[in-house]
Amino acid sequence: MNWHVNFRIYRYKQDGTRPHYDTFPIEVKPDEYVLDAVERIWAKHDRSLVFRHACHHAACGACGMRVNGREKLTCITSIESVTTDGGTVTVEPLRNLPVVSDLLVDMASFYSKMEQAQFVSVRAAEPMVDVSTRQPAAHPEPAVRFENCLECGICVSACPISGTDPDYLGPAALAAIERMVKEPRCDVNVSSLLKLADNEHGLWRCHTAFECSEVCPSNVDPAALMMALRRQVLVDKVKRLFGRRSG
Amino acid sequence: MNSQSEHDKAYRVSLPRSVVNWFDPRGRRMGMWAFVLNRITGIGLVVYLALHLVVLSLLAVGEESWDAFVRLARSPIILIVDVVLIAGLLIHGLNGIRVSLVGLGFGVRNQKTAFVALMTVALIVLIYAAWRVFSA
Numbered sequence: 001m002n003w004h005v006n007f008r009i010y011r012y013k014q015d016g017t018r019p020h021y022d023t024f025p026i027e028v029k030p031d032e033y034v035l036d037a038v039e040r041i042w043a044k045h046d047r048s049l050v051f052r053h054a055c056h057h058a059a060c061g062a063c064g065m066r067v068n069g070r071e072k073l074t075c076i077t078s079i080e081s082v083t084t085d086g087g088t089v090t091v092e093p094l095r096n097l098p099v100v101s102d103l104l105v106d107m108a109s110f111y112s113k114m115e116q117a118q119f120v121s122v123r124a125a126e127p128m129v130d131v132s133t134r135q136p137a138a139h140p141e142p143a144v145r146f147e148n149c150l151e152c153g154i155c156v157s158a159c160p161i162s163g164t165d166p167d168y169l170g171p172a173a174l175a176a177i178e179r180m181v182k183e184p185r186c187d188v189n190v191s192s193l194l195k196l197a198d199n200e201h202g203l204w205r206c207h208t209a210f211e212c213s214e215v216c217p218s219n220v221d222p223a224a225l226m227m228a229l230r231r232q233v234l235v236d237k238v239k240r241l242f243g244r245r246s247g
Numbered sequence: 248m249n250s251q252s253e254h255d256k257a258y259r260v261s262l263p264r265s266v267v268n269w270f271d272p273r274g275r276r277m278g279m280w281a282f283v284l285n286r287i288t289g290i291g292l293v294v295y296l297a298l299h300l301v302v303l304s305l306l307a308v309g310e311e312s313w314d315a316f317v318r319l320a321r322s323p324i325i326l327i328v329d330v331v332l333i334a335g336l337l338i339h340g341l342n343g344i345r346v347s348l349v350g351l352g353f354g355v356r357n358q359k360t361a362f363v364a365l366m367t368v369a370l371i372v373l374i375y376a377a378w379r380v381f382s383a
Contacts, residue, residue: 069274095268158275160282163265207285208349210278210358223278224355231352 002027003085007037009049010092012099019099021090022046030080034072035063037079038091038103051103058217061152065103066092071154071215094157110153113169116196119176120186121147146179146225148218155212155222167201171212174203175222178229194233203230277359281342288339295332330377337369 005028012019024041035053042049053063056075063074067082068090083089097105129135155171156162162170169177177197184190197203206226213223272283305312319325345361348354354361 096265160269160279163268164262206350207282208278208346208358209275209282211275214276214278227349227352227355230350234351 003030003079005037005079005083005085006088007041008088008090009038009041009102010090011049011102012093013048013101023088028079030078030085032079033075034065034067034077034079034082034089034091035074037089038065038074049103050101058150061150061154061217064094064152064154064157066090066094066157071157073150073152073154073217076217094153096156096159096162097153105153107153109166110156110170110172111151113173114151114176116169117173117176117180118188118193119146119180120188146175146220146222149176149220150218152217154215154217158211158215160209160211161205161207165201165205168205169197169202171206171222171226174206174229175220175225178225181229181232194236197229198233203233206230277362281345281362284338285342285346288335288342291332291335292339295335326380329380330373333376333380334369334373337372338366341365341369 004025007024007026008021009024010019011022024045026037026040026045028037028040035056038049038051039053042051051063051065053075054060055062058073058076061073064071065074066072067074067077069092071094072082074091079089091103093099093103094105097107097110100106149172151172153172159168159171162168174197177193180188180193181190203226206223208223208227210223213221216222269286270283272279302316305316342362342365345354345358345365349358349361
């Protein structure tokens with residue numbers, strides 16, 4: 001059975017008009033995704049609606065938006081999970097990033113910070129089976145790995161600090177640095193990464209609201225990774241204070 | 248980075264709006280509520296400190312003005328303000344312990360449990376303190 005849902009969409013154009021919301025009453029299947037509805041609005045109601053998407057299966061991270069005030073990958077957010085028949089779904093662009101038009105934000109500053117983190121996702125081969133015991137190989141962190149990060153920018157949108165400090169590296173970049181420090185690869189200079197993280201626009205700007213980890217669609221848990229890096233930086237400082245340097 | 252910042256300034260969300268977002272925990276989870284509570288109680292305690300210094304300056308004015316303040320301080324409205332102040336101290340102080348530990352990488356996975364436990368302690372102590380304030 002189809003539902004009738006009002007989609008309240010944030011609208012903004014760089015023509016001097018004030019940002020506003022347009023409401024589109026449309027018929028949907030409850031198990032369709034929010035992105036499907038946004039695409040239908042674009043196709044059948046308003047061709048000027050600007051948004052970004054690509055893969056439709058949570059692999060590219062392009063369709064991050066705020067749905068009813070909360071950051072979501074809209075391609076995997078079912079309509080029935082955010083509203084009921086006759087209800088309203090508010091769709092807005094990500095926060096803390098410049099809005100180019102409607103639901104589209106400029107990710108350039110986010111990507112530039114990720115580049116500074118010099119994250120390299122290619123790792124050494126990991127054996128699936130330990131050949132000596134014929135048992136599954138033990139991985140250091142099988143569940144939480146930064147390699148799963150989609151670079152969708154959702155963590156930056158949810159972070160209350162990213163909005164007030166444009167130079168803050170942000171959860172994704174800092175978590176990437178933690179991964180590179182923990183498991184250096186491809187000749188990346190770890191000490192320069194630590195220097196990048198250890199300043200007022202880096203690790204110490206985080207105020208532990210943990211929203212980045214709450215909204216992460218890949219369960220990367222950037223907040224925990226940042227706190228782990230803080231601990232390492234602090235231990236290194238204490239060791240230096242007492243004349244010992246960590247290896 | 249600098250040219251990027253210039254670009255951001257051209258059409259990013261205004262700073263006042265971003266500051267308002269600090270105090271908006273709607274749809275957020277427990278960590279954000281803790282963040283908002285710490286911000287509000289922190290600002291409240293700073294305002295109280297300023298008021299406290301102003302009140303103490305009455306001592307320099309003379310005995311009469313101080314006695315007048317003491318009579319005011321015993322009124323029910325000021326006693327309620329006292330209880331609010333104690334609540335602010337308890338929330339900010341106890342949550343501050345959690346933030347300090349978690350912020351240095353200790354107990355990160357249990358930060359929600361720690362928040363609930365510490366706020367439960369705050370509530371119990373607050374109830375006792377309110378009873379003492381109004382029964383004194």
